[in-house]
Amino acid sequence: MERDDIVEYLERLVLVEFQGAERDRVRSEVSKVLELFKTLDEVKDLDSYEPLFYVHDISGPTREDEPGEDIRLSYSDLEMNRRLERGFFKAPRTVVEE
């Protein structure tokens, strides 16, 4: 493993924590998964293939870039899922890190 502490590095990358026994477990599993990923090095002449981002040679039609009326959200729709105050979403009060 190239990193001194892979777990801390991963935690920083995606803003999650691994706690207690999870830390050893994830260290061991990540190492095995990366070994599996490295097996791609065994495939000959892979560099001669262009990366395939989209599977089809054809693409679907695109719609006009105009506002539609697909979804009409009511206040009560939003209220079901989020804290609202005077029509605004309420986010937690946070402080700026020095």
Add this chain to the structure above:
Amino acid sequence: MTLATELGYRLVEEFKADPYRITKYLEELYERVERIEPRVRAFITLRPLDEVVKEVEERIKRGDTEGPLFGLAVAVKDNICTRGIRTTCASRMLENFVPPYDATVIERLRRAGAVIIGKTNMDEFAMGSTTETSAFYPTRNPWNLDRVPGGSSGGSAAALAAGMATLALGSDTGGSIRNPAAFTATYGLKPTYGLVSRFGLVAYASSLDQIGPMARCVEDLAMLLSAISGHDPRDSTSLDAPPRDYLRLLREEWSREPRLRIGIARNLVEGSEEGVRRCVERALDALCSYHDCEDVEIPYPRHAVAAYYIVAMAEASSNLARYDGVRYGIEVGVEGRSWVEVFKEARTRGFGYEVRKRIALGAYVLSAGYRDAYYVKALRFRRLLKERLYGLFRRLDAIATPTMPILPPRLGELVSDPIRMYLSDVCTVIANLVGIPAISVPAGFSDGLPVGLQLMAPALEEVRLLYLAKFLQESLGFRNLVAEVV
């Protein structure tokens, strides 16, 4: 045979003659659910019977009974948005999320007259092959309650196999429809990428995800595919494919009886457990008694698993970045700390271990210095695999493999060994990497445990797959198999 366990395409005929039979059907179905669900736990959210009956009876009163799926009870995987019905992705992160809109497939189901009876259990954010990474509880296999039903659409498959739904929707990123179909003796189809809209599907890996139908016979699968497929302007990856009546096309193909050229992926058959191999060989004997078969080799199967997981985890890390506890996800009620701390708290409490691990690995393979070594290499492999597979399709109409190389494992057996779990996707990830359709068909039982056979075809050749699946259904007699849960 009770109404509850009758096949969908027969029920719709019966309901046309007498729409009020639907009430009796739903009552019988809910009786089964009440009896079986506590042991199987296929559902996360189940709508009350009276609410469902009321919805149907109101439609009957309005004379709105013409839909091709009118009255049929559908179980929907809990990562597909349903207006007014909780959609959790089996995650604490979305435990209380009630979508304010329907996914396109749900709009189409409602238009076709189907009745959504509930939302089914799954691996958290579809990340798993056993339905054990659900944050709520594992689902059990109706054929053997000590075994997993497969995943990630394990709840949908278990609901079908236990006779608790007539039709079901799943989603398939690397085999998540076909794996549980194989483990529960049901039918599952991953359509061509872009054939079914992903609008309203909670994203896992956007270049691989595809919603698809699950059922207890090929005809029902075809009927459900007709209802949900077709172009959707709200999904930019949706193909310009006109709506098709797959049941009619299947029947036409069936009456034509074409003899097709089938490639048997010998290396994948040989690499499977003995019980799987025996059932698959028997099914292949039936297939090859009429069709022209030849042995072929799927190139680099183990490497396909590596490429698949690199792409899936990379895309997941991007898709799941939105869950910060403010825009999406649980509110943790923490105030007065830094934004990063609040964000981290919500993500750690909201995501289970497997999800955190996968998004972390995904971010790692995309990070500076590693992107070319992992992510870009996986995309290059994806093209290689597509070229090789289409090379085979120049002389073959379809390729047959086992769906899963193993029998349904005991609970806890596979989830504790992630590499073994990932490698068990060896036969299914190929279709997702290449964007082609693939179907899982019941192929028999080994020690009472279901085994599935997979067929793959070039893009948009769903009718060919349905025809071959029907050929196997009629030859092997595995149709409408319902487990007696004891």
